[in-house]
Amino acid sequence: MKSSGSITAGKDSKTGSARDALWPNYSPPQDLVITHGLGSELFTAAGDAYLDFLSGIAVTSFGHAHPHLVAALNEQSGKVWHLSNVFRIPAAERLAGRLSEHSFADRVFFANSGTEAVEAGIKAIRGYQLASGNADRHRIIGFSDSFHGRTLAALAAAGNESHMRGFIPMDYGFDQVEWENLPQLKQAIGANTAGIILEPVQGEGGIRPISAEFMQQVKGLCEEHGLVLMMDEVQCGVGRSGKLFAHQHYGITPDVMALAKGLGGGFPVGACLTTEAIGETMVVGTHGSTFGGNPLAMAVGNAVMDLLLEPGQLDEVTAKSDYLMDHLQKLVAQFPKLIVSIHGLGLMIGIKCVVPCGDMLNKLRSKKLLVGKSGANMIRLLPPLNISYEHLDQALQIIEEALLEFQDA
Numbered sequence: 001m002k003s004s005g006s007i008t009a010g011k012d013s014k015t016g017s018a019r020d021a022l023w024p025n026y027s028p029p030q031d032l033v034i035t036h037g038l039g040s041e042l043f044t045a046a047g048d049a050y051l052d053f054l055s056g057i058a059v060t061s062f063g064h065a066h067p068h069l070v071a072a073l074n075e076q077s078g079k080v081w082h083l084s085n086v087f088r089i090p091a092a093e094r095l096a097g098r099l100s101e102h103s104f105a106d107r108v109f110f111a112n113s114g115t116e117a118v119e120a121g122i123k124a125i126r127g128y129q130l131a132s133g134n135a136d137r138h139r140i141i142g143f144s145d146s147f148h149g150r151t152l153a154a155l156a157a158a159g160n161e162s163h164m165r166g167f168i169p170m171d172y173g174f175d176q177v178e179w180e181n182l183p184q185l186k187q188a189i190g191a192n193t194a195g196i197i198l199e200p201v202q203g204e205g206g207i208r209p210i211s212a213e214f215m216q217q218v219k220g221l222c223e224e225h226g227l228v229l230m231m232d233e234v235q236c237g238v239g240r241s242g243k244l245f246a247h248q249h250y251g252i253t254p255d256v257m258a259l260a261k262g263l264g265g266g267f268p269v270g271a272c273l274t275t276e277a278i279g280e281t282m283v284v285g286t287h288g289s290t291f292g293g294n295p296l297a298m299a300v301g302n303a304v305m306d307l308l309l310e311p312g313q314l315d316e317v318t319a320k321s322d323y324l325m326d327h328l329q330k331l332v333a334q335f336p337k338l339i340v341s342i343h344g345l346g347l348m349i350g351i352k353c354v355v356p357c358g359d360m361l362n363k364l365r366s367k368k369l370l371v372g373k374s375g376a377n378m379i380r381l382l383p384p385l386n387i388s389y390e391h392l393d394q395a396l397q398i399i400e401e402a403l404l405e406f407q408d409a
């Protein structure tokens with residue numbers, strides 16, 4: 001479709017393939033169409049098997065078609081799909097209770113995506129300050145290279161110019177500070193500051209766990225100045241880091257936390273967790289969602305929790321992470337001109353490349369290994385949390401083969 005000066009133009013030129021009806025905002029490989037998945041593998045109609053080290057961007061944490069998740073969805077789908085929050089949803093009450101039991105939080109709001117969970121948290125921060133008599137405290141500090149989602153306030157929180165470009169006419173009440181720059185952070189805190197938002201492990205901006213020292217300093221500043229500390233664990237939470245929540249590696253607790261991605265194992269769900277003091281300010285009329293806490297999503301969310309809470313499940317994540325990182329470090333030593341370092345926490349791993357990471361991703365895909373990219377020329381590995389060692393070895397072998405080919409080229 002040709003662009004023209006008129007916003008109504010093009011209506012009568014309905015040619016082209018079915019795909020042309022989608023916004024051109026994504027660029028999936030045209031030659032790959034996946035028809036089904038099983039465990040850590042995805043299959044095409046032709047029967048090609050791909051090893052899935054992307055997990056739909058850290059979403060299908062227990063692989064594809066996991067029998068426990070399939071059973072939970074099937075069972076619920078024959079009962080009731082949707083009620084809205086006009087009525088009680090027992091499965092939502094149960095999942096909220098379980099999330100609270102295993103975290104700092106006392107109160108949970110359910111949404112349908114990561115960005116909505118973040119937005120709920122942003123409102124909760126401001127709502128809490130307002131209810132505490134601090135109406136002037138509305139500004140929130142975010143960090144460079146962050147990603148909090150694509151809705152407008154979430155874009156403003158991350159402050160990434162390339163994402164905001166033209167879509168946001170004002171600053172939306174956010175201030176930006178360089179990642180791990182303590183003097184800048186201190187400088188940015190003022191009489192209007194309400195809270196701070198950060199990813200314990202940055203995802204889109206480069207797989208980058210926050211340093212223990214900076215995490216402690218941020219927590220200290222929040223206590224000192226009466227600021228709400230919010231963690232965006234949409235990507236790094238729900239077991240991905242080797243603990244249920246990534247901030248638990250740091251011996252601190254936030255006041256607000258956004259979850260999504262892995263929480264539904266592939267079913268869209270988001271959650272915003274808060275302390276009692278913050279949650280209780282979000283009274284009737286302050287916030288809501290038609291779909292949030294939907295019975296189907298809650299059935300699957302509870303089934304994901306069943307798997308996560310199985311004894312030893314998270315220790316397995318750490319053991320597999322150590323195994324994968326160890327072997328990747330050896331590849332760094334073997335191919336220093338092609339890859340330079342390994343980053344991450346748990347099964348959220350970045351390989352910093354010298355070769356363009358897009359070329360690397362394409363080569364890995366041609367060898368039937370699906371991976372992601374991340375900021376600053378990184379390959380991002382997000383395998384299912386329950387991946388087998390056999391599949392880890394298979395992926396490592398493919399990565400080594402790809403590196404050998406780059407070396408010989």
Ligand SMILES: *Cc1c(COP(=O)(O)O)cnc(C)c1O
Nearest residue numbers: 113114115147148149203234235
């Ligand atoms: C993916 C992501 C989001 C946005 O989640 P959506 O479900 O795409 O809205 C927010 N924060 C982080 C850290 C993410 O990785």
